[in-house]
Amino acid sequence: MSTAKQSATWDLQLRQLLLPKLDHDASECEDAIAFDLHTARFAVTDGATEAFHAQQWARNLAEHWVRNEATLTLEEFRNWVASEGRELHDSWKGLTLSWYSEEKARAGSFAAFVGVEIDLKTPSWKAIALGDACLLHCRDGALLKSLPLARSESFNSTPILVASNAALHESTMPSAMVDSGVCEDRDVLLLMSDAAASWCLQRFEIGDFEPEFLTTKVDEELRRFFDTERQAGRIRNDDLAIVRIEIKRRSN
């Protein structure tokens, strides 16, 4: 893989999976995945189902963030989200809306966000997250770090999310989390929306998760696996977004 932050020593291996809720069409999926090899940024977002144009907000956040060079400090992130929110709300001007859609539009849209930037020269990562989409850093099958949530029981139905309405940022943005880490050969970074992250953390907690399984199955096998898990209730029936990034030493 070639990135602007590439190195002669280190390389990335990428795998991604985006699945809508069971019995839903892919066009209804409110999770989003984006990455940009030039900036070496990867993002997963999860639009809040009941919010106004949540799918658009989730996609905008993911796709625009990975193209950015800044936004890895809390202040930069807040200013950037405010600008994205204004753009989103401006796009709704002129729409003829029912009273209830008008009210939803006024409240704005909401999404969980996690984004990571990888510097292969070091190699290391920096991440920013708000909500319950998570970054998990794994080494040798063990979980080194998970953010912004670290335990499966921390997930609930009312996470603080990235709001498009800047009036809410005073109360929501203090919950945003910035973190960083150093990678070794074969370390795995997982970006996941909430249902997958909760399931994954639970598997780690009982000592039954092997990050390699995401590479040993082809896409169709993975889809069937997650469909079965959701049908059985072991994973909540929600959209699933998973990005697996493996840091590997180049072979000479």
Added chain:
Amino acid sequence: MGDSFSGDSVRKKAEFVAEVVNHTLHDLVIRCTKTEEVRNYYHVSVIGYGRNVSTCFSGPLAGRDMVPISDVADYPLQVKSSYKRVSDGAGSWVEIPVRYPVWIHPTADGKTPMCEALVRVKDILQRWLSEHPRGFPPTILHLTDGESSDGDPDEVGRQIMTLGTDDGPVLLFNCHISTRRSAKIEYPTEETSLPDGFARALFAISSTLPTNFLAAAAQLGVHAVEGSRGFVFNGDPSSIVQFYEIGTSLTGMTPYKWMDHTETS
């Protein structure tokens, strides 16, 4: 319902109740709105009783006993325009335009034919349950300002409480409102604390609050514990608001605290 609450010389009970019901319907619509579509997570019936027992919907919804929430959304009697003060996020307040839909107007006349009203409710429920045997069990939020004028509601109340779906029994919650300065009793666990036979009669036909409703009560700062009945006696205006918020807080949804932050002009 034609008289005023104690301490409120201006607003009649019927006006306040109509306002709360309109806000409740508004809240349900907003919860079910996904961008520009209203999903039919709820079917709603609003029955009033006084001179007669009938559905309170009028206009395009006139005569309909049970209405899917998308139709409720699309057919208010009118949509009023107003302004709401909200925080601008930077320490100041701004006024933003808002629209308030109205579905029911206040009425207050006649007696209190509670039994006839509950029989009507039972009939509506039986029809709905036959069509939705696997649905979330219906919740009945019964509001009254006085004793039944057509007999003891115990039998029909208990009949309603025996109805249900595969998912559980119908929930019947009762809220008695009073114009007297009597102590209110909210969500009691036993009837020994109740002052008279009328209160005990309503307690007997009030369902126990399921866990999800207890969580909603806790969020509103209302004292309710395991074993609490969905019952309020001598309720005041805040009791009514909370009764509707708790009663519509299905599946652990966060109550919509419209009374906390709304200022209109």
